[in-house]
Amino acid sequence: MAFDVERVRAEYPALDEGFVHFDGAAGTLVAEPVARAVASVLRGAVANRTTAFAPGRRALRILADARAAVADLVGADPDGVVFGPSATALTYTVARSLARTWRPGDNVVVSRLDHDANVRPWVQLAGQHGVQVRWAEFDPQTGALPIGQYGELVDDRTRLVAVTAASNAIGTRPDVAAVAATAHAAGALVYVDGVHATPHLPTDVTALGADFYVTSAYKWSGPHIAACAAAPQLWAGTATDKLLPSPDEAPERFELGTPSFEQLAGVTAAVEFLATLDDTAPGTRRERVTASLAAAHRYDTRLFQTLLEGLRSTPGVRILPAPEGGAPTVSFRVAGQHPAETSAALGEKGICVFAGDYYAYEYFQTMGLRDSGGAVRASVYHYTTDDDVTRLLEAVAAQA
Ligand SMILES: Cc1ncc(COP(=O)(O)O)c(C=O)c1O
Structure with missing residues (x-):
């Protein structure tokens, strides 16, 4: 199989701690060879x-x-x-x-x-x-x-x-x-x-x-x-x-x-x-890293669609608009809740999502959301699983 998430996850010892990581946009876990x-x-x-x-x-x-x-x-x-x-x-x-x-x-x-x-x-x-x-x-x-x-x-x-x-x-x-x-x-x-x-x-x-x-x-x-x-x-x-x-x-x-x-x-x-994310990719390191990131992208895209659809169908969740085909990162707010509260509540359940403006200062100023706490951000990475997405959606639904 070109992209095997369980093989990939085994290379991240920090995942054994059991947290659910949707915080890759702020920094990913480190792979064991690193x-x-x-x-x-x-x-x-x-x-x-x-x-x-x-x-x-x-x-x-x-x-x-x-x-x-x-x-x-x-x-x-x-x-x-x-x-x-x-x-x-x-x-x-x-x-x-x-x-x-x-x-x-x-x-x-x-x-x-x-x-x-x-x-x-x-x-x-x-x-x-x-x-x-x-x-x-x-x-x-x-x-x-x-x-x-x-x-x-x-x-x-x-x-x-x-x-x-x-x-x-x-x-x-x-x-x-x-x-x-x-x-x-x-x-x-x-x-x-x-x-x-x-x-x-x-x-x-x-x-x-x-x-x-x-x-x-x-x-x-x-x-x-x-x-x-x-x-x-x-x-x-x-x-x-x-x-x-x-x-x-x-x-x-x-x-x-x-x-x-x-x-x-x-x-x-x-x-x-x-370059080993797709362990069947042939060629030079440049070719292998390119093929591997393309394989990881296909994997991320499917998970991200599931996440987006789930958030869209959760009453009380407002997703900040973004065009199709972007990086697998979404910002949202739960009605009546400060983004920091949502982030802390999810954090209590071991789910890592950031809240705030994440230094996208002008973006949040323009959206008129900076002073009220920005948004909550969830970012899919190649170690994210379907189960992680389900846990995040359930936890957000419990907040909404
Ligand atoms: C899009 C983008 N640009 C720049 C930076 C800043 O990177 P660094 O922490 O390496 O200065 C970040 C960090 O979150 C980022 O997400």
């Missing part, structure tokens, strides 16, 4: 980077392997993969670096569908450089991000368009390739937040038209570390703040301080693991 890889670096002789002795060469190998792994995961060039502590930190680094060349009269385009990590760094850097901020609006009735508006938002003074590959609140997957085509025609760069998209679908940064693509490993069974992929020549042509003696070359120039070798080893193990 934990082993992290521990083996911490237990073994791994020094700081040097070619002089073997433990130092191991560190160099770990970093190179992790770049290659992320490159296979998202279809990028390994020499253009930069690591950092989080997607937020990496986006600030890129924003500060790119903004050095922005001039008053330039503009940047951000979207109200995005997580604040792909909004505020651009807004704040724009403010510091006298650059105008233009807002792409989502449709509150459908949750879609209409692409037509980019024709009006983007002009020859647009330096950057920031857009999400999937909303972490409602799963919407905007037509990033179309946004990128509009941006590129005007000479603007495109920064894509792939944090919520990467775990759920195969990614091809070239097909997306992403100049920069950021993703966090803790959303795809890995450790708490993030990567930003771009063409090596784009990094090479971008100046950044750095220490005098630290490497001048890209991508190292953008990685401040000593990297976390244990987490980098975990990144490689996570990609290797994802």
